[in-house]
Structures are given as C-alpha cells and as structure tokens.
Amino acid sequence: xxxxxxxxxxxxxxxxxxxxxxxxxxxxxxxxxxxxxxxxxxxxxxxxxxxxxxxxxxxxxxxxxxxxxxxxxxxxxxxxxxxxxxxxxxxxxxxxxxxxxxxxxxxxxxxxxxxxxxxxxxxxxxxxxxxxxxxxxxxxxxxxxxxxxxxxxxxxxxxxxxxxxxxxxxxxxxxxxxxxxxxxxxxxxxxxxxxxxxxxxxxxxxxxxxxxxx
Amino acid sequence: xxxxxxxxxxxxxxxxxxxxxxxxxxxxxxxxxxxxxxxxxxxxxxxxxxxxxxxxxxxxxxxxxxxxxxxxxxxxxxxxxxxxxxxxxxxxxxxxxxxxxxxxxxxxxxxxxxxxxxxxxxxxxxxxxxxxxxxxxxxxxxxxxxxxxxxxxxxxxxxxxxxxxxxxxxxxxxxxxxxxxxxxxxxxxxxxxxxxxxxxxxxxxxxxxxxxxxxxxxxxxxxxxxx
Numbered sequence: 412x413x414x415x416x417x418x419x420x421x422x423x424x425x426x427x428x429x430x431x432x433x434x435x436x437x438x439x440x441x442x443x444x445x446x447x448x449x450x451x452x453x454x455x456x457x458x459x460x461x462x463x464x465x466x467x468x469x470x471x472x473x474x475x476x477x478x479x480x481x482x483x484x485x486x487x488x489x490x491x492x493x494x495x496x497x498x499x500x501x502x503x504x505x506x507x508x509x510x511x512x513x514x515x516x517x518x519x520x521x522x523x524x525x526x527x528x529x530x531x532x533x534x535x536x537x538x539x540x541x542x543x544x545x546x547x548x549x550x551x552x553x554x555x556x557x558x559x560x561x562x563x564x565x566x567x568x569x570x571x572x573x574x575x576x577x578x579x580x581x582x583x584x585x586x587x588x589x590x591x592x593x594x595x596x597x598x599x600x601x602x603x604x605x606x607x608x609x610x611x612x613x614x615x616x617x618x619x620x621x622x623x624x625x
Numbered sequence: 626x627x628x629x630x631x632x633x634x635x636x637x638x639x640x641x642x643x644x645x646x647x648x649x650x651x652x653x654x655x656x657x658x659x660x661x662x663x664x665x666x667x668x669x670x671x672x673x674x675x676x677x678x679x680x681x682x683x684x685x686x687x688x689x690x691x692x693x694x695x696x697x698x699x700x701x702x703x704x705x706x707x708x709x710x711x712x713x714x715x716x717x718x719x720x721x722x723x724x725x726x727x728x729x730x731x732x733x734x735x736x737x738x739x740x741x742x743x744x745x746x747x748x749x750x751x752x753x754x755x756x757x758x759x760x761x762x763x764x765x766x767x768x769x770x771x772x773x774x775x776x777x778x779x780x781x782x783x784x785x786x787x788x789x790x791x792x793x794x795x796x797x798x799x800x801x802x803x804x805x806x807x808x809x810x811x812x813x814x815x816x817x818x819x820x821x822x823x824x825x826x827x828x829x830x831x832x833x834x835x836x837x838x839x840x841x842x843x844x845x846x847x848x849x850x851x852x
Binding site for chain 1: 725749751752797800850
C-alpha cells in the first residue's frame with residue numbers, strides 16, 4: 412500500500428480545480444494546494460483577511476510585511492489582485508461567491524457534516540476563525556485530511572462525534588488513502604484509491620459505508 | 626477648520642471610560658494599532674470588553690492589558706493562536722469571559738451596527754454549538770441564526786495614512802478588520818504612519834471616509850512584526 416503523501420493529496424485536489432474558480436484554502440495542509448495548480452491554469456486564491464489574487468510565498472529579500480494570508484504567513488500578490496476589508500471579504504464567502512473552499516477536518520460524515528473546530532463541548536478556548544462561514548457559504552467544500560487519526564480511528568464516519576462546523580456542507584474528501592465524493596442520499600462514493608489500496612482495506616479504515624461508483 | 630489630528634496618544638484616548646466595549650483592529654500584527662493599545666494600558670480604563678480577531682500574543686499589547694486584569698470579556702473568533710498564553714491562563718482560571726464568534730459573523734455584526742441594522746439572519750453556525758441561545762428561522766428551506774449588531778464605544782484602528790478630516794487609507798492587507806470597526810464605534814481613534822494634506826489621498830483610495838473617524842494620531846510604527 413502506498414498512501415498519498417500530504418503533497419500528493421494536495422496535488423490530487425489541485426488537479427480537480429478548473430480554470431476560473433475563486434478558491435479559499437484553509438490553514439494547514441490545504442494551503443499546499445496552491446503549490447500544485449498548473450501555472451498555465453488561472454485560479455484566483457482568496458484569503459479571508461481581504462485578498463483576492465494571492466500568490467506564493469515571497470523569495471528571500473522580497474518579503475512585504477503588509478502581505479500575510481489567513482495563517483499570518485508572508486505571501487505575494489499575482490497581477491490582477493485586489494484588497495477588501497473583512498466585512499467585504501466575508502460577504503464574498505457568506506454570499507456564495509467563492510467557488511470552492513478546501514479545509515482540514517477532524518471528521519466528515521456521510522451526510523456531508525463537517526467537524527473541524529473543537530474536540531469537545533468544553534474545549535479550552537475553542538477557536539472557530541472563519542471555518543463556519545466557509546462551511547456555510549462557499550459553493551463547494553472539499554476536505555483534505557488523513558483517513559484515520561494517528562491512533563487509527565476513522566475520520567470518515569456515519570455521524571460526527573465532535574462539535575459540528577457545518578451541516579451537510581462537504582462535497583468531496585481527499586485523504587491519504589482515497590478520494591471520496593459525498594453524494595446526498597447515498598453517502599461516500601469512492602472516486603479513486605491510492606496505489607495498492609483495495610476497497611476492503613479502505614472500508615475497514617472507515618466508520619461509514621463506502622460505495623463504489625455506479 | 627476641521628482638524629481631527631491630535632498631538633499625542635494620551636490625547637487620542639482621553640475620556641475612554643471603564644466598562645467600554647473596545648473594538649481593536651488588525652489581523653495578527655498587520656493593521657494592529659500597537660501604540661493605541663499601549664496607550665490604553667497607560668490610560669487606565671478597566672472592566673473592558675475587547676472585540677478583536679485574536680486574543681493577543683506574548684505578554685505585550687492586548688495580552689498585557691488582559692494580564693493587568695483590565696479586560697472583563699473577549700469577543701473574538703480565534704483565541705487559540707500560537708503564543709496566546711495570557712488569554713489561555715486567564716480563561717482556564719475563569720478570570721475572563723469569552724464570546725466566540727465566527728469571523729464573518731463578527732465582521733457582519735459590526736457592519737450591521739454601522740448601518741443601523743439591529744439584527745440579521747445568517748446560515749453561519751446554523752445547527753452548531755454556536756447557535757445555542759439564539760433565535761433561528763427558516764427561509765426557503767434553509768436554517769438561519771439571528772445575530773445581533775455589535776457596536777463599540779471605542780474603536781482603535783491602524784492605517785497607513787490619514788488627512789485632517791480623518792480620511793484613512795490602508796496598505797496591503799492592513800485593512801482587514803480596521804475599516805468595519807472604524808464604522809461601528811461611537812469614538813473611532815486611528816493610529817497612522819503618515820499624515821497627508823487634504824486632497825493628497827486619492828478619493829478612490831480612501832478606505833475609511835472621515836465621517837467615521839474622530840481622532841487621528843501619527844505614529845512611526847514601521848513594518849508590522851510578522852516573525
């Protein structure tokens with residue numbers, strides 16, 4: 412079995428982004444997606460602190476300290492970029508103008524529910540950031556995450572156990588083992604498996620019923 | 626002659642009362658009104674409600690204000706940043722209240738306050754823990770949560786440049802929460818790096834028109850710390 416590396420997961424997601432989409436990438440692994448979009452494909456990256464047209468990290472010596480992304484890392488702009496304030500930036504998100512959001516996840520359920528912000532109801536100082544706005548407002552939500560936790564617990568589940576970020580919002584999941592579509596009324600449908608992964612293995616590492624593509 | 630430029634930080638913060646709701650701009654270090662926060666520490670107002678995206682880092686600025694016991698409550702979206710040690714200590718010990726608000730809802734609640742809208746419905750947080758205690762309503766088959774406007778007594782913002790009418794222009798991603806916070810408070814105080822003559826700022830580049838700004842103070846802040 413050759414599970415996808417984080418970069419390969421990011422690449423798989425990047426492959427599926429068509430030209431012209433405005434895309435918001437969550438902090439963590441989803442940020443890697445930007446590195447894998449072919450340079451001849453125009454995809455506009457949005458950062459919730461008010462940037463449309465975000466480019467890669469700056470070369471050494473070319474940093475602009477006034478340019479940071481949602482994870483507060485230094486970034487660059489691409490030609491055609493624009494700035495807005497937080498209210499307008501989130502109007503883009505909440506008003507359904509962002510074509511795709513890619514987030515990390517603790518759990519994704521077969522009904523499309525996402526849990527990715529708190530691990531219990533009494534979490535010490537839970538931090539939600541913009542995750543709930545993105546989950547509710549983006550046209551599509553893809554989740555990029557490991558298929559199981561470090562101790563082997565499935566993150567692809569029938570119903571989320573952790574507090575929800577959004578209900579019925581996830582449309583696709585990219586894990587280190589597979590690419591799954593979340594189909595309303597049907598659940599998880601396997602689009603692709605990592606090299607050497609078979610359906611039985613994938614099913615045994617998931618806590619929801621998986622379906623093969625019809 | 627209209628002149629909103631004041632000579633000192635102390636003058637800029639004169640009259641901020643105990644118990645004030647203070648909106649604090651910035652996203653991380655970028656656009657953060659550092660000198661005004663330090664000034665508020667000096668000024669002495671206590672029992673404050675601080676509205677901001679992050680709950681401070683290290684033991685300076687907002688974190689210091691909290692450590693000094695001057696903040697009763699924090700309203701923010703992301704209190705668990707790297708280095709938010711002071712907030713986490715106080716929160717664990719039950720010495721500070723937290724109202725966690727999704728980032729877009731936080732911005733929209735202030736936008737609503739500025740626009741005279743007392744409350745609004747949003748799909749954000751519908752069906753989640755953050756919906757608790759709030760009115761919900763269905764529109765066209767989808768569930769929405771009612772959120773109330775959030776008005777500040779004071780807004781502390783940072784901009785790149787300003788003129789004596791209080792027009793503000795931002796640099797790079799330094800706008801972030803600043804423009805919306807500037808519109809949502811009774812008293813908006815702006816810390817700016819450069820003062821310009823009237824007419825020097827291109828009207829299209831004005832991010833916050835002077836109508837929203839009461840006081841401007843010039844501070845050589847230099848680039849934001851982004852280490």
